[in-house]
Amino acid sequence: MDNVVYLDFKAKELENLKKGTKTMIIRGAMGRKLPYGRVDISDVLYFIENNGDGLVKGKAVVENVFNSEKLAKEQSIELVEQNQNKLQLNSGLIKRFAGKRYLVLISIKDFEEIKPFKIDRSEYGNMDDWLPVGNIDKVKIDD
Template identity: 80%
Template sequence: MDHVVYLDFKAKELENLKSGQKTMIIRGAMGRKLPYGRVDKGDVLYFVENKGDGLVKGKAVVDSVFNSDKLTKEQSADLVEKNQEKLLLNKGLEKRFSGKRYLVLIAVRDFTGLESFKIDRSDYGNMDDWLPVENIDKVKTQ
């Protein structure tokens, strides 16, 4: 399964993945929303920065996935802190994910920079930062 994943531009998430310093992606919510339970080891993540250009610029393979049970604010903050070395979150992102009831931690490997290409998002909601696209070729437009 292929996924299109939006990364925080200000936090330099793509740069940090490219350099190998960042090896884990996090998503969190008060309920079980995407990608909770929908990502598996071996899936491929395609990365887009949230700066409006909509270009896929890299990809990586999912090495492992952790879907949390319902967490307290303290447990959630503790989980984020314990994984901060792999997540490399800036203060804003750290604050955003600490305290969420459900966290998904996705370890990635084999990051590859790609020749940029656009995707067709028309089948997905405006605010989604995680798109389970099944096959990247189905949404590739260039």
């Protein structure tokens, strides 16, 4: 399964992936929402920044996935802190995810920069920052 994953531009998430200092992606919510329970080992993640350019610029393979049970606020904060060395979150992202009831921690491997391309988001809602596209070629827009 291919997934398109939006990264925080201000937090330099893509830059940290390129440097190899970031090896884990996090998502969290008060309920079980995407990608909770929908990501498997060996899925491919395609990375796009939330800076409006709409270009997919990198990809990586899922090495491991942790879907939390319902967490108390303290447990959630602790889980984020324990993995901060792999997550490399800035204070804004720590604030966004620490304390959420459900966390998904995704370890990645084999990150590579790719020739940037645009995707067709028409089948997905506006607010989604995680798009389970199935096959990337279905949404890839060739120049």
